Amino acid sequence: MWRQFYNLTRVGVQGLYITMFDEYSEGNQIAKTAESGAWVPAGSGIRALDEDGTACTSDYYLRLTNDGGRMFKGQAPVTAxxxxxxWPA
Incomplete structure (x- = not known):
């Protein structure tokens, strides 16, 4: 996701779109989610953030989106x- 923010900002794209919290029926929302499988109801089929072996806070993608938006708007440096x-220190 960060690579997408970086590449789009670097090439000068004029706008990007990330859906809002109330668009759950479209399946492309960004919201807090389960940090680990321990947070997921048994048999639900829901995947947790640590599925690939990397522990993340439940708000990781929200923080990533905030940082990407700031970079895109020129409020933070363009960086890969x-x-x-x-997991913040």
């Missing part, structure tokens, strides 16, 4: 290195 870390 994402400022939002999966």
């Amino acid at each position: 290195t994402r400022p939002a870390q999966p």
Whole structure:
């Protein structure tokens, strides 16, 4: 996701779109989610953020979106290195 923010900003795209919290029926929302499988109801089929072995806070993609938006608007430097870390110190 960060690479997309970076590439679009770097090439000068004039706008990007990320859906809002109330668009759950479209399946492309960004919202807090389960940090680990321990947070997921058994048998629900819901995937947790640590499925790939990387622990992330439940708001990681929200923080990543905030940082990407700031970079896109010129409020933060254009960088290939994402400022939002999966688990802040």
